[in-house]
Amino acid sequence: MEDELESSDIVWExxxxxxxxxxxxxxxxxxxxxxQLPAKKIGGRWVASRRKLLAAVLGDAA
Known part of the structure; x- marks a missing residue:
């Protein structure tokens, strides 16, 4: 179950x-x-964690 949550947290492109x-x-x-955003470039494509993106944008409100 945790793997499913982790894979749905990944945002590509x-x-x-x-x-x-x-x-x-x-x-x-x-x-x-x-x-300025918590993301990496892998194989020419940007990838990030949805959770980390929202935390970075919303700060304490996340």
């Missing part, structure tokens, strides 16, 4: 990350490339 944080793709790409 700038477009999907943008949807999670409620920003435009261009803004999200800037935030990613400048290290």
């Amino acid at each position: 700038v477009a999907n990350i943008a949807k999670v944080i409620g920003r435009e793709q261009r803004t999200t790409f800037h935030l990613l490339t400048t290290g």
Whole structure:
């Protein structure tokens, strides 16, 4: 069960990350490339944890 939760927490691609944080793709790409969001680039694709993204954007409200 925990593995299912962990895999659903993964968000791939700038477009999907943008949807999670409620920003435009261009803004999200800037935030990613400048290290302002907790994400990694793997094989040319951005990947992040939904939980960590929301915590970074919402801060204590998450």
